[in-house]
Amino acid sequence: MKLNTKSRYAVMALADMSKFSRKKPISLRDISLRQSISLLYLEQIFLKLKKNNLVKSTRGTNGGYVLIKDPNEIKLSEIFLALDEKVKTLGCNKESKKGCNGKFTKCITHNLWDELESHINTFFENKKLSDLIKINQNRI
Amino acid sequence: MKLNTKSRYAVMALADMSKFSRKKPISLRDISLRQSISLLYLEQIFLKLKKNNLVKSTRGTNGGYVLIKDPNEIKLSEIFLALDEKVKTLGCNKESKKGCNGKFTKCITHNLWDELESHINTFFENKKLSDLIKINQNRI
DNA sequence: TATATACCCGACTAAAATAGTCAAGTATTG
């Protein structure tokens, strides 16, 4: 079980924004330098964040991105959702009638994985962007 | 975030064993048929389970594997450990002094991912093989 | 003791996912 870089960078970048400016647009170049994340990769990530109304953009000189909501109103689950990033512990398709074994009964471990999925999602649901600024006063 | 098949199959197979026999060796062929898991893949998985003392084997006709411990004494975390399967949410190497950014300070999200990792590991730590038999009386 | 069963082990591979890069833009400011 591994968390991908896209999700990690997204949270990292948004945390960076929360910490620095809430009014003046922040350029991806600055975030890229501060957090050591590839600029081109950040661009890709921010397009998704924008499409999902987590940030808004200003073009041109002194342009950049600004958070739309307050950090204490942004749940991590929203960020993951914006990136199409899902927790997937089940072997079967949740929607499908068929189990991971191809049969029409769900397998012996189905409930377990479902429980695990909820367990993880709960974490993302209860964590807000503001939470990780508080704990990290001392970090950039 | 995705759970791999190896871990899923391992738990599935051990659950199958818990449910069927506790004394007579169960052949991988039987598990393979019941749970629709590739026999060759199961062999690979069981070699690891054996090396980590979760099961013991008997060769030859009527041979197979037997659980070493009682299902209510086998934690899921042990199974995952046996397969070298780790939850990895951090961008950095936990041991290394360097952060995921290559710098000597841990990044702004480090604590968060660490917390998430613990959150997930707690789940595996608290679940036992016997737990998923109870909930699944009706399933094969 | 031959034969079938079933575990043992390392190496290999096709396919998918990841972690980006690249090219070619458009909009805004100074």
Added chain:
DNA sequence: CAATACTTGACTATTTTAGTCGGGTATATA
């Protein structure tokens, strides 16, 4: 008009996953 900075889609190298393959060895039973 030059520089900055967002926009977009396509492309690619690398890694990981999810297995397979080939050739064993040990044991029970006929």
